[in-house]
Amino acid sequence: xxxxxxxxxxxxxxxxxxxxxxxxxxxxxxxxxxxxxxxxxxxxxxxxxxxxxxxxxxxxxxxxxxxxxxxxxxxxxxxxxxxxxxxxxxxxxxxxxxxxxxxxxxxxxxxxxxxxxxxxxxxxxxxxxxxxxxxxxxxxxxxxxxxxxxxxxxxxxxxxxxxxxxxxxxxxxxxxxxxxxxxxxxxxxxxxxxxxxxxxxxxxxxxxxxxxxxxxxxxxxxxxxxxxxxxxxxxxxxxxxxxxxxxxxxxxxxxxxxxxxxxxxxxxxxxxxxxxxxxxxxxxxxxxxxxxxxxxxxxxxxxxxxxxxxxxxxxx
Amino acid sequence: xxxxxxxxxxxxxxxxxxxxxxxxxxxxxxxxxxxxxxxxxxxxxxxxxxxxxxxxxxxxxxxxxxxxxxxxxxxxxxxxxxxxxxxxxxxxxxxxxxxxxxxxxxxxxxxxxxxxxxxxxxxxxxxxxxxxxxxxxxxxxxxxxxxxxxxxxxxxxxxxxxxxxxxxxxxxxxxxxxxxxxxxxxxxxxxxxxxxxxxxxxxxxxxxxxxxxxxxxxxxxxxxxxxxxxxxxxxxxxxxxxxxxxxxxxxxxxxxxxxxxxxxxxxxxxxxxxxxxxxxxxxxxxxxxxxxxxxxxxxxxxxxxxxxxxxxxxxx
Numbered sequence: 001x002x003x004x005x006x007x008x009x010x011x012x013x014x015x016x017x018x019x020x021x022x023x024x025x026x027x028x029x030x031x032x033x034x035x036x037x038x039x040x041x042x043x044x045x046x047x048x049x050x051x052x053x054x055x056x057x058x059x060x061x062x063x064x065x066x067x068x069x070x071x072x073x074x075x076x077x078x079x080x081x082x083x084x085x086x087x088x089x090x091x092x093x094x095x096x097x098x099x100x101x102x103x104x105x106x107x108x109x110x111x112x113x114x115x116x117x118x119x120x121x122x123x124x125x126x127x128x129x130x131x132x133x134x135x136x137x138x139x140x141x142x143x144x145x146x147x148x149x150x151x152x153x154x155x156x157x158x159x160x161x162x163x164x165x166x167x168x169x170x171x172x173x174x175x176x177x178x179x180x181x182x183x184x185x186x187x188x189x190x191x192x193x194x195x196x197x198x199x200x201x202x203x204x205x206x207x208x209x210x211x212x213x214x215x216x217x218x219x220x221x222x223x224x225x226x227x228x229x230x231x232x233x234x235x236x237x238x239x240x241x242x243x244x245x246x247x248x249x250x251x252x253x254x255x256x257x258x259x260x261x262x263x264x265x266x267x268x269x270x271x272x273x274x275x276x277x278x279x280x281x282x283x284x285x286x287x288x289x290x291x292x293x294x295x296x297x298x299x300x301x302x303x304x305x306x307x308x309x310x311x312x313x314x315x316x
Numbered sequence: 317x318x319x320x321x322x323x324x325x326x327x328x329x330x331x332x333x334x335x336x337x338x339x340x341x342x343x344x345x346x347x348x349x350x351x352x353x354x355x356x357x358x359x360x361x362x363x364x365x366x367x368x369x370x371x372x373x374x375x376x377x378x379x380x381x382x383x384x385x386x387x388x389x390x391x392x393x394x395x396x397x398x399x400x401x402x403x404x405x406x407x408x409x410x411x412x413x414x415x416x417x418x419x420x421x422x423x424x425x426x427x428x429x430x431x432x433x434x435x436x437x438x439x440x441x442x443x444x445x446x447x448x449x450x451x452x453x454x455x456x457x458x459x460x461x462x463x464x465x466x467x468x469x470x471x472x473x474x475x476x477x478x479x480x481x482x483x484x485x486x487x488x489x490x491x492x493x494x495x496x497x498x499x500x501x502x503x504x505x506x507x508x509x510x511x512x513x514x515x516x517x518x519x520x521x522x523x524x525x526x527x528x529x530x531x532x533x534x535x536x537x538x539x540x541x542x543x544x545x546x547x548x549x550x551x552x553x554x555x556x557x558x559x560x561x562x563x564x565x566x567x568x569x570x571x572x573x574x575x576x577x578x579x580x581x582x583x584x585x586x587x588x589x590x591x592x593x594x595x596x597x598x599x600x601x602x603x604x605x606x607x608x609x610x611x612x613x614x615x616x617x618x619x620x621x622x623x624x625x626x627x628x629x630x631x632x
Contacts, residue, residue, distance in 0.1 A: 147518060147548055148527065156559075198514040200531050200539055202463060211464065213541055215516045215529055223516055225529055225541060232463055232557055241548055243472075 021277025143242030154229030173208030179228015337593025377404035459558030470545030489524030495544015
């Protein structure tokens with residue numbers, strides 16, 4: 001297989017950032033885009049010099065030049081679209097949160113596996129080079145034994161357009177929309193399966209969480225507090241506390257800089273990456289090229305561990 | 317009644333700070349000190365020019381010149397000593413945490429009330445002038461509707477002298493020793509009874525919490541996360557988030573400065589106080605002079621609301 005040829009499903013804001021990321025990938029290119037709105041698809045196609053634009057998802061999937069699909073539509077469409085892509089024998093990388101519940105995750109991975117296809121949730125934090133480096137240093141004991149992690153991604157839209165999907169009870173709300181980054185980060189840094197989840201949520205009139213906080217306990221004893229909000233501005237940073245110091249990073253899902261505090265010493269580290277979307281694209285592309293069905297990092301189990309928290313928060 | 321005449325029970329480090337505070341009180345003075353160690357009591361007496369030093373608590377309590385006792389001993393001694401002081405008809409202000417469980421709090425307040433005596437937990441945060449001013453501004457809606465509060469008091473002694481009282485299962489550990497400040501602060505700022513408590517704790521070999529995190533939900537819908545630790549260093553600050561901004565304070569139990577963030581504006585406020593112990597002493601002294609049996613602010617109910625969290629964390 002030469003270059004992995006991508007089709008994009010949903011040419012929204014996030015797909016422009018995907019294009020910026022894939023520009024650095026030597027083994028991949030985008031050849032097609034599909035949108036329900038042909039004007040949008042055509043505009044995206046001409047902006048990036050793509051070969052094909054479609055107003056019908058199936059037509060794009062029927063194109064044999066498309067090897068893999070990047071799904072960047074709203075969460076409520078993911079299940080149907082992932083299954084559709086798999087039926088047309090395309091590998092899939094799909095925006096977070098991958099799906100709305102554990103059963104759907106298991107079903108989609110099982111089907112992808114049975115078809116010999118690669119499926120991955122598009123989560124930036126686990127592939128971010130800085131985070132990978134921090135994880136290596138944690139394993140070397142740079143802050144002693146890791147005890148406690150905090151991560152928050154919270155914003156206040158105050159738009160309060162309750163018709164918007166972000167206010168949907170089942171696949172909207174603070175924890176689902178952005179807290180998911182904090183969960184992915186905590187799970188990655190804890191490096192152990194979840195053992196116990198507790199949570200509290202402030203509900204909007206539509207029943208989703210305007211903001212939510214979850215306390216996580218991992219099998220290895222590490223603990224974490226993660227926050228997500230669509231109706232509350234907080235500092236969006238992550239802290240990892242160990243017995244001999246702590247590490248602090250702002251915008252932990254895309255950042256290249258962190259500070260390590262030990263005793264009275266303070267070390268700034270910077271691990272550059274080409275752009276925030278590149279590492280996850282690189283991981284997915286290299287997985288497909290290596291004929292893997294799942295990413296060693298962001299695989300079915302990792303998506304299920306994230307979903308456990310989202311499902312818990314939903315029923316609080 | 318002229319000046320309230322204090323006897324101090326336990327001339328430790330904290331009692332020196334009490335002396336520094338009471339120096340500003342026009343209506344109170346310290347006349348006596350008692351310690352099991354006469355040398356300590358004598359040294360304290362001569363340092364501050366007191367009239368009496370005792371190596372026997374009862375002897376101090378038999379002195380009719382003592383109107384009120386400040387108890388600054390270790391928590392496991394509080395119950396016995398509060399009851400002893402009350403039996404000798406002395407008003408009492410006792411260091412935090414007041415007692416080890418709700419039943420003891422109820423019993424001591426009931427007995428104090430039946431004897432016409434004033435009893436108060438020595439909690440700095442609720443009387444701190446800055447905190448009082450912040451509370452006033454919150455009530456005026458300075459950050460819109462208050463939604464979420466965070467407060468942490470965590471330190472890492474690493475002494476790990478498991479014989480020390482701070483490692484006692486029943487009345488030691490992070491939440492009991494210092495997290496109690498964070499609880500008192502959150503309860504004060506939420507301004508509503510606790511409705512739900514969830515918590516997680518990292519236990520030391522002695523069974524107390526090396527660090528603990530609690531999620532609190534109040535009847536008025538406000539939510540909070542409080543942390544306490546004796547084995548983990550974190551930033552010791554408090555944040556109050558509202559729909560229109562947030563307020564940040566470091567060392568919130570004794571601080572005189574805070575920052576109010578609203579939109580793109582940032583306002584620093586400073587509310588000086590003579591010294592960190594003065595406001596609570598002033599409150600207790602004015603309460604006694606007004607013949608109150610409890611502080612309007614730090615009363616039985618306030619101590620019980622704090623204890624609810626401590627009791628919950630203990631059994632996690």
